[in-house]
Amino acid sequence: MRTYRLALIGFGNVAQGFVQILQQRAQQLRTQHQADIQIVAVTSPSKGSLYHPQGIDPAVLLNAIEITGNFSAITADYTDWDTQRIIRESNANVILELSPTNLKTAQPALSYIETALQTGKHVITANKGPTALYYPQLKQLAQDNQVTLGIEGTVMSGTPSLMLAQTLRSAGITRIQGILNGTTNYMLTRMEAGLSYNEALTEAQERGYAETDPTGDVEGHDAVAKVVILANLLMDASINPNDVQREGITQITTHDIQTAQQAGKRYKLIGTLERQAKGRIRASVQPEQMDITHPLASVSDATNAITYSTQLMGDITLVGSGAGRIETGYALLTDLLKMPDYSKSDI
């Protein structure tokens, strides 16, 4: 049995989804994966701070949030430790960094991850801010401190796009193309059914896919962050969002989409990475008319997909969910379960 003692930094949707999975599958994780997963600390700017070295019951956490919206009703040994102290001084051996995404400064997540790695804790994050802006540096910091940095949830939530790609590295990845943003793919699908751009956006907002300010999705910033993560993780690049040629879907009309359909094509917002001469990499996010015979063309609604073009295996495509509280929570679990087995009794 391996014992994981987790500190959860942030307790929004993804953290709650993860805890819900733990609650439902604790027994299976013990028997099938020999994993004893304990939550020893949780901190959130709005909900409070808990540190209880013996572990906090997932059901108690979820129940408190449902009833009071915060941790005030939960008993714990320490309720006044700040996030940095929990990361540095608690008995957690894995830090789950789940604070809000900031694609400009990556803070405060960046400082949390740095502290965790520097003090010898493994880190798992679903946060695109630090991973898109500082992955090469953070990876180095993890290696220097002999710990791991799990980032599966940053690209296609729990659909294991990064794990698949790590396997395919030995086949020689020459190009990556992906539908990496569910909101825009949903809108483009609905526009094919005749909705205008504004109608499709309103519907996406009503379904909770798009935020009130949809800029991050429709202008391509979210997909750009994922392209950068893929480049730096899989193509040994060191690029940042400014290196990615970016065009959103705001200029696309229902007429454009229907004209494309009549020509046997579907508009998709495609993130592309392509190896070029002299080790250079071309990176872009832009609407493209994909021929319906391409595996990405058949991907509809909020589903995501990625095609790895390889030297030995040709094209390999993975299609699956790209967002959701349970789905992203599951990504954290897969990162946890694939950690190298440092010791049988205690990672």
Added chain:
Amino acid sequence: MRTYRLALIGFGNVAQGFVQILQQRAQQLRTQHQADIQIVAVTSPSKGSLYHPQGIDPAVLLNAIEITGNFSAITADYTDWDTQRIIRESNANVILELSPTNLKTAQPALSYIETALQTGKHVITANKGPTALYYPQLKQLAQDNQVTLGIEGTVMSGTPSLMLAQTLRSAGITRIQGILNGTTNYMLTRMEAGLSYNEALTEAQERGYAETDPTGDVEGHDAVAKVVILANLLMDASINPNDVQREGITQITTHDIQTAQQAGKRYKLIGTLERQAKGRIRASVQPEQMDITHPLASVSDATNAITYSTQLMGDITLVGSGAGRIETGYALLTDLLKMPDYSKSDI
């Protein structure tokens, strides 16, 4: 650096594809994967037997086959060892079992794999015979002897369908559906273009997809073997080919296919596994009319694909090549590289 000393049992297309990859990528395997891969023995009923404890140059092997079709021109310490002796007594630590597939008795591959596992060698095979007929027993034998049994190449060649599924086990796999035979998918695609069944079969034979006797493909036996492998590996089942309801594509006419197309559907030969009440599993291979919105419906030509339906992640689909000498050779390489790191210096 990890040192793998391989004995290749069989030297047909897949073995040659694998050796070709080694020849081209030896340097990359050393630097990126810290893998020093040596071929110490090769046996083939028609080409000869070689055992050279210091390793045989891949280029020399491929060159001899190209020029003479056998090993007679190659110098090796021992050229008279039979296959069982090589498996038992050579210095190989990994046996690549690549003899011809026999879906009735699994021999001679079965006895080779048993000897290898019993004498403490890791085994990697692309052979559907022993894996479809005896996987649970062989897996147990591997565990008893603390070695690994790699079978990635048996389902979708180097497209890592089994590795993906192993990751998704923790998401709760409830159903598996796949296009697991490239020959029949090619024929169905060509029949959509108007070819008759016989014209499509002839074309598949001319392209090398179908054998002179196409029964194994068109009657669904090949797909059944893969369904059995998936059931026993991923659903903790213990079924055999007779437990799979089977119907091939021989009764499907071009008219059927075109009628389906007009209704927005495509005929596919689908292998299905579904968990039912009381731990039972329903297993079938049969032609199905897939709605064009299903990810499997858009998979054309000889391409394979598999959809895992899971409790936590919904549907996840993997699309890629399902055959080929390099592709299946690559599957052997991925099995090799993912072996647990028993020792840093020598697996």
